[in-house]
Structure formats: C-alpha cells, structure tokens
Amino acid sequence: MWIEHVFLAFIGLACGLSVASGSFAIAVKLGIIPEMATKSGTAKRMITYENATILGGITGNVLSVFSQIRIPAGHIVLALFGLSAGIFIGCMAVALAEIINAYPIMYRRLKLKMGLEWMLAMIAVGKMCGCLFYFMRGFDQGA
Numbered sequence: 001m002w003i004e005h006v007f008l009a010f011i012g013l014a015c016g017l018s019v020a021s022g023s024f025a026i027a028v029k030l031g032i033i034p035e036m037a038t039k040s041g042t043a044k045r046m047i048t049y050e051n052a053t054i055l056g057g058i059t060g061n062v063l064s065v066f067s068q069i070r071i072p073a074g075h076i077v078l079a080l081f082g083l084s085a086g087i088f089i090g091c092m093a094v095a096l097a098e099i100i101n102a103y104p105i106m107y108r109r110l111k112l113k114m115g116l117e118w119m120l121a122m123i124a125v126g127k128m129c130g131c132l133f134y135f136m137r138g139f140d141q142g143a
Contacts, residue, residue: 009065009066012065013061013062016064016065017061020058020060020061024053024054024057027053027092032092033046033049033050033053034046036049036091036092037049056088086128090124090127094120
C-alpha cells in the first residue's frame, strides 16, 4: 500500500517539475525576470531574483503535490505571503504584456492619448476584485 503512495508522489513531483520548468522556460526565454529587475532598478540583485524564483517554484510544487502539509505560521504570515505572491504575479503579467507589446498595440487601436495610468490601475483593480471573489467563494465551489 505504501509503495503506491511513493509511486504517486514520484509521478506527481515529476509532472509538476515538468510543468514548472516549462513555465520558467517561458519566463527565461521572454526575459521577464530581467525586465522586471531593470524596470524596478534592482538589476544588481539578479541572482536574488533567480534564486527566489527557483525556490518559489520548488516550494509551490511540493505544497501542491503534498496538500496535507500544514505550516502553522498564522494569519499575518499568510497575508504577507498572499500579498507577495499577488505582487509577483502582477509584475510578471505586466512584464510579459510589455515584452510582447500588448499595451502599446491596445493603446494605438483604442486611440488613447491620455489616461493610460488610469487604465492600468483599473486593470489591476479588476484583477484584484476577481481574485477576491474567487478566494471568498472558496476553491472547491467553482464559478
């Protein structure tokens, strides 16, 4: 019986590693992390960005496979983690959109000359509201 659990854990980790490495390969190929470091003025700490990304990927992979693991850290640590993860995902999305020139094309097609910062702010607020709605309803209930 325990060999089945070991086998399932191995298969889960292997599949998770393959998906995570694909995600990281896209981020590396498009240069998202260096773009984020350049835009934030912290290019001197590129090794820190890379180490944090690798550590986050490994930790996320392990915690998603072994979902029964509980980390008794409290609500404050959970809130800090959620805020940090949200900021990181938002920065990655904006960096990706900037690299593929999504915003300049959208601005040109909509003929926007003013209010670009408000448009970006509303995109962020909409994303935040969607995430809050999703988390308030719970993961298992769906839409």
